[in-house]
Amino acid sequence: MNIIIVGLNYRTAPLPIRERLAFLPSRIQEALAQLMERPAVRECLLLSTCNRVEVYAVTPQVEEGVEEVRRFLADYHGLEEGAIRPHLYAWCGVAAVRHLFRVASGLDSMVIGEPQILGQVKVAYSQACRAKTNALIVNRLLHRTFSVAKRVRSETAIAGKAVSIPFAAVEMVRRIFGTLAGKNVLLIGSGKIGELAAQHFLGHGVHSITVINRTLERARDMAEKFRGRAVSFERLSDQLVSADIVLSCTAAPHYIIRPQDVERILARRGGRPLFLVDVAVPRDIDPLVGSIPQVYLYDVDDLQGIISSNLVSRRKEAEKGELIIEEEVVRFQRWLGNLEVVPTILSLRRRVEEICGTERDKALAALEGAGERERAAVEVMASAIAGKLLHYPIAALKSSRQRRTGNYYVDALRHLFDLDPQTQSGAGEAAAEGDWKEDSQEGVE
Template sequence: MNIIVVGLSHKTASVEIREKVAFAPTQMEKPLRALTALDDIGEAVIVSTCNRVEIYATTRDIAGGMARLKRFLADYHGLSLDSLEPHLYIHHSEAAIRHVFRVASSLDSMVVGEPQILGQIKTAYGYAAEYKSSGIILNRFLHKAFSVAKRVRTETKIASSAVSVSFAAVELAKKIFGELTDKTVMLIGAGEMCELAAKHFLNNGVRGVMVTNRTYERAVRLAEEFDGKAIAFEDLFDHLHKVDIVLTSTGAPHYIIKQKDVEDVIRRRKLKPMFFIDIAVPRDIEPKVNDVENVYLYDMDDLQNVVASNLQQRAEEAKKAEAIIDEEIGQFYRWISNLEVTPTIVALRTKFDEVRKNELTKTLANWKDLPPDAERRLDALTSAIINKLLHPPTSALKSTGQGGRTDLYVDALRALFDLQTDVPEEKSLGELEE
């Protein structure tokens, strides 16, 4: 049984294509049942997010299984396969295992290290478990993917640094002030990025928010959203000394805060530190403000440099994560190989032992005047011979998991010795479960 993956993502398809093949998260029963009804598809899980749509499945026919999954994606959404296929990627066996481990660990995400994808895969698995489209292989596989993702986050710093401009501003503020719980933020302007940064600050526990804007009604609406206080734009400098962090994004053609303004403000604050974040283009704050004692000014270029540095750090941590995945792939691949190997070994030994016992019974039936312990000795002798004969093929079969020749050896043994593994396989699979 092989694991296969068919899907598309932000790397291979535009949002217009991705939304055409998206599955509604609350309507997974129908597509999951349709998938497992396909010929040669044993188990199936559908992962559908804004950035990717992927099907994880098991099959004994790799080429046929992948062809069926591609056709299913096209037909289910009423698309032509010719238009969809250029955007699809396919993986099987070890490459499929690696892909899913990387996706769960957010190494394949638009922003490497983001945490959302793991939760999305867990949700997808939950639907598959609910509608019984996953079984022994995908259950074990996805639980392994979850543990790999957890290990990556625990043993690397892949998610420890800000990689968005708005969140980088929060991280810098923490470095300046430490805790933010007693700090107040002022928003000057109502730019989208400024608003997003304010949300990050609130999530990190700032005490309060003031909002000012040239259009006072807009300031009031935004202040209500943040449970803050609106300030008339012309009263800005009457309130600036009350805040610790200032975010500006006005779109004004000239500086609205100059060095002299900040020198007056910092005196009124008795030199308590202030952090200015200017994400306007053109800039709202005169660069010389950074020369004022106990004042820290970052503009858009500064923040983007921080983000670039953090992205480089994540790239370095991603290398460590890839090494973890390499290690975990080997462990899982050995387990899945044993799903084929173990029942074959059981069947092989069972058949040889049945032949041994039958022949021994015939021989003993016609053998007169045997010593009292002869039957026991002959049984031990013939068992030892069988064990010696089967040791090389058993060892070879057990060692094929890493070499990729499992199917070749298993199929050869089953054909050569006419092995029937249907019944023993069920018992063996249960014994392999942890």
């Protein structure tokens, strides 16, 4: 089986493309179920954030699996595959494992070391578990990923200086206004990004924070943390009239602020400009709003300049993180190799012992007058023959894990000894769970 990744991110696709391929949180499990219907997909996980959309899958054939996932992304969103293909990347094997480790550790983020991505990967895994699209390889890969991300953050200072997207959004606002003292802030959405932004806004001395959410109770919970007030979504227009700064980040499937809405609001603002920051993907605010006089609209891609200027101190720490990841990639690949080699060893041992046992029983049946001593000698001889027959092929299989000949030896032995594929699978799960003890320090973890 092979691990593949197909996706796009802020480097390969502009915001208009990313938002067209984004998956709504409420429909992730539906999407996973559809993806699992593809013949080449055996396990899968879907990560959709403001800066990336990635499908992680387990497939018997890399090329076929990659093509299936590309077609799925196009079909699901009703797009022509040719329109999105230039923006998509695909990784397989070692490169795929390395990519996921880098993503979860924050090394592949627009904001190097940002902590939100690890939580988003955990949510993606939880969704796969609920949709039952996870199995042996995805489970092991994701648990290893969480450990790697934790190690990178604990052994480096990659998260030492605040440069998250919420920080960048507030910093951009501060640079434009000069001071935020006395400003009224409206937060649309009560998720983690809004909560982090509220912390930064309070640190700059804003006058008030108002939280709007479709679920009023959630808005109240967040507002209480920041001495703010909660307002129902139906009162959005009224709040836009009084706000100086609006930051929006919801999971709405459509625009919640449109040009006609803003034009009506401006008429009630007495000539005061309206400052809007939209960090949602798909976007909450129609881009045409930005063309209206007295309206200043910024989206997540506009934050890159501020983010880049704050990353110098993290780059050296990121290099340390890359070394950790390379070490962990080798470790995971060793385990993955065992899924092929160890089950074959176990199956081969069973087959040889079965043959020797059958011949031993025939010999003992023919020795009608033999005593206990003679019978014991036959037992020992049969066991010794099995051990000597197994020694060289098992040694070759073990050493093949350190080279690139593992699959060749595995396939040859399976064919020559007619090893049952079903037995292979069962043995693989046993080995993965730690039942295979031999070579435990360097083999199966």
